[in-house]
Amino acid sequence: MTDLVTWAELGGSLAAIGGAAYARHAHPAAYWSTVGLPLSVARLLASYSSTMDACGLTVEPSRWRALAVRATTRREVRPVPPRRGVIRPTTTGLRIRLRLAPGQEPADVAASAERLRHAWGVHAVHVRDVKPGVVELRLVGFDVLRKVRMPRRLDGGSLRIPVALREDATAFVRDYQAVPHELVLGATLSGKSMYLRNLLTGLAAQPVALVGIDCKRGVELAPFAPRLSALATDPDQAAELLPALMKEMEDRYDLIKARQGIAPGTPEELITSDLWGLPEDERPAPIVLFVDEVAELFLVATRKEEERRDEMVTHLIRLAQLGRAAGIYLEVCGQRFGAELGKGATMLRAQLTGRVCHRVNDEASAKMALGDIAPEAVLAACAIAPELPGLAVVGDTSGGWSRIRTPYLSLADAAATCRATAHLAPDVPALHPLRPYVQPMPVEAYGPVATARPVIE
Template sequence: MSKNKLKTEKPESKKPKGVTPNPDVLKKDREPEVKVKELVKDERTHKVLGVVFLLLSVYCFIAFTSYLFTWEDDQDKVFRYSTKELLIGDVKVDNLLGRLGAFVSHNFFFNGVGIAAYLFCYFFFIIGINFIVGRRVFRIWRNVKYILFGLVFISMTMAFLAYNADFPWGGALGNALNKWTSGFIGKTGTALLLLVAGFSWLIWKFNFNFKWPEKKIKPPKPISAVAPVVAAQTAAGTPVAAKDITPAARKNGLKEDNGVVVIPPAMYNEEEEEDMPPMHLVERDEISVIPSHAAYMPPAVAPVNMAGSAEEEDELSEEEEEEDPGPLLYIEERPEEKPVNKKKTGVEEVAFEIKPTFKDEEEEIEEIAAIRPVGPVDPYDPSLDLRDYKFPTLDLLENHSADKVIVQDTTELEKNKNQIIDTLKNYDISIQKISATVGPTVTLYEIVPAAGVRISRIKNLEDDIALSLSALGIRIIAPIPGKGTIGIEVPNVKKSIVSLKALLASEKFQNSTMDLPIALGKKIDNENFIADLAKMPHLLMAGATGQGKSVGINALLVSLLYKKHPSQLKFVLVDPKKVELSLYKLIEKHFLAKLPGEDDAIITDTKKVIHTLNALCIEMDLRYDLLKEAGTRNIREYNVKFTQRRLNPLKGHRYLPFIVLVVDEFADLIMTAGKEVEMPIARLAQLARAVGIHLIIATQRPSVNIITGTIKANFPARVAFKVSSKIDSRTILDIGGAEQLIGQGDMLVSFNGELVRLQCAFVDTPEVENVAEFIGNQKGYPDAFLLPEYVDDKDVDGKELTLADRDPLFEEAAQVIVTAQQGSTSLLQRRMKLGYNRAGRLMDQLEAASIVGPNMGSKARDVLVKTESELQEILNNLL
């Protein structure tokens, strides 16, 4: 809806009854309220301060420079008269900036730091530049450290070098420091102290390299990574000596008639031949021949060397040494195999193994700032609009799992193992091996059944095993995909919290090159689960009330905020509950998108949700038109072309950020709007992935009438928290199991054809507020990202087509049509970013004004006005 229409719909202010305003009496003008906070943050205030500091810098520079030449004539006047006389009296001085310049210069030089006073000019200059430009051109605190060091070092050095000079080179500060240090460590010690301090600063600043140049060592001839086999034994049992190996055999690396295996001498270094151990003669039965294409040498390989005679080596020419040495052979020493007792009759005889959990190096979280991803430098960088934007730091989040580390309770594991074995044994089911993997909330016991045991028998014992373990609820995976085992997931007695901070600090997330990386949680083996939303490409979340859906949505949004720049990502947040996503209102001018004319970027009204979804469909169509004109297939190829300046912005091309639509409660929208919401959602799910629009939809009611087949077909990635029934689990995952979860963030993720159990990352409300405030306090765009305008058919139908109430964009649309000489509704949609309904309405009004001809079906309308002068006459007549 347009801004003008919104203004007309505002209710008029109520006036008190019985009071008529007197037209002869003028109303008092309301004095504008001046807010100090807004005045301090105003850009104009910063620019004025910048000009003041630059003027102060120039003033001090002129005064100090003039003081170098006029100090002798002005010094007695400054000493003779007080400050009051210098300010009020008519004393004449020689300084270019008058009495004030002489007084200021005297205090900075004579009573201050001497010639080092010029550093104050530099300080005022960098502050002024930063204020005027509006960004950090110079780093203030780093320069302050250098200035403070320079004031002390330069003043003391100048006082030491010009100790008896009349001019105050070091000032009062330098003379005082020099006098104290000379009396404490002497003049020689003072000189050494100044030298050490000066060289230390230079080393710290420029980091000189004091390494002595090393002599270049000639690299040795390359030695093959494999050891040639040259020892063998004849059939009679007589070993063959090295001297009996012919040069031809040495060259070709083949077997002789007597069974000797030889290899050319080019495979080892001739210079080191004398240092190598003598040849070992190995029995033929102990040699295992491995082909030369092996990837690496096994650890049990024993190198064997052969020392050939010098005469035979001289016979080989250089060309023969450069030829292919032929197949390479290895000797593998095989250890003796010990007999294994395969009898397993009781509980104690079943092999039991506790698998180590996945450990990230980032479990000990360091307080580091999020690193801005560095990529190849492109001619156009969209992030330059907010070049001072800082990514959120990890110290804004809390490490909830610091005191609750995953501990392997061996007593509990041994007890559960015995219970599982006994339960299966009661039903005459024997197993070969059982292993345990401890996770944050559940432990996975993997069993290998004995030969001939049906998997369905173990699957049917799910309730019996749960009864024997006294567990809240177990889940049997029979079999585990990709493994020859059967999994039994048992909840832990002591559960651990998975902190979002630990996931974001991990190397897998920090070094991720994904388009939209999201941190969902940790697997049972404690491995971080980081996925790319752009490849999902849409995510469907479901679960009962209070099982962690809202926390999961916050974890996804915070993950994206930590990784993406505001120019690369925009959110469309739909919150029918009105309280779940209100925390993100602070980042409206950075990451949020909304309809034109709307005040609130968090959408709560159902009617506005319908308009927003249809506006996203219009944005999708416009992006597809841009991709078609650019000759690209997806948003990544298009943005690469645009950043390489191969697309003309004058033709409507622009950088396309990713758009993520988040719906917190989808069931409420379906109940109130029905098809009006379902149709644009289904359309976006079918087509929007290629143009960078992705959907995250959550609902607490995963029934068939809410999650229809059309929606499910386009949401391959699904997340299921604990649900109330197996039917709900089948609705969301197409398989049971979600009803057996233990809640509080325990979830199943169906992605890439796999079903993975995760413990969702936990992020608390204060942490989300800290991140939102950190981003919101920074400089953002003038307004939120504006979606194309959408006008509902109900607002347009039923109104008479008259030019008196023509659209505010009528003149602009007429100019677009006349300039292009093409009466096309899609042209108005693309050029003016309008919806189909409003563009069609404008086209009808242009027809009524005789600017375009009547509708001709699929063909474009005829443009009746050929020049802009004719168009201007028509527009003037309509006024």
């Protein structure tokens, strides 16, 4: 009987260990909530002072504190770590605020993030500057980018689209008013189209005019035709679309100038220098231009095509330089975007503030996207594995960068969203000639139709 109980206890322990190991691999969020969170909190509370001392994040106590310790406890005076705030558990990790000691800076804590990760047994530690003297540690319990689940509370709004998940478990929001133009690079099957798909469907639910240039005969953007205000599927149509956008931009500037030329004595809040300062009833709808495979606009074979290319590139550069104030934004996508494409490529790239780099085929392509704004992010972009489509490195001109991954969205669901929101497409008369033709849905798609019955008197 004793042996049976012993074997039962041993079997139960092995089953619990095996179940925990399986949950950690297959269901990391459940494992973190049940096992990982309590263990990490216990490690943090038990080893906080010693870990901070080992990481060099402690300072000598003040003279009054040293005297008080010697007078009350008569023990050795130890270095003081940063004051710890309340530990706040989340579904993906922990958050804790630290009040830095005099003489410390957030860079000191960020330099020790890898040591803190190993000491407290978490997947990653990210440091965020909250205010002078206070930093927030975001402890991530597992790899949130392996299986993307967007947070429940998303910070959206006008031209703010939560499009991906950051490695610190926060949402990456594409904010067009803060970063008006963006360059998205990535090799084939890197997830570039998925990023574009999530972004476009997010904008489809807002009163924004969506315009597309897809010189691959429209295979990427044609499924979203019901929501597009204009679509060019070859360089010839693009050569017609870009001048129409230029004319629309000039008309909007005329509208802004007319608003500026009002009578003296008008309050300053009614004087504007961009589209968003206009009254809502006078404000035209913003326009977002998606350019898929931008290299197709640069490559030419004859001299006649070269003249057309120079004209299109000039229009793109002018839209990038002047379009923000007129409410026109660019989203330029491609596999490679360097000086070898031709005249104007480097100048256009310099106007694209936001940068998103998916997996690329060589280091030079990563440098084209990130080398001029965040050189240390180039190595991170080159390390993206082929089995992780949608993983990318995002940066901006401030020099900051992070890893993101877009959630999976099927083409059928994205197309259905565009069909359902087709009524939200604003009316832009300048784009009417290039509005894509949408084949009407068959009657069966709307459900069964009731058959007429004769009236019986």
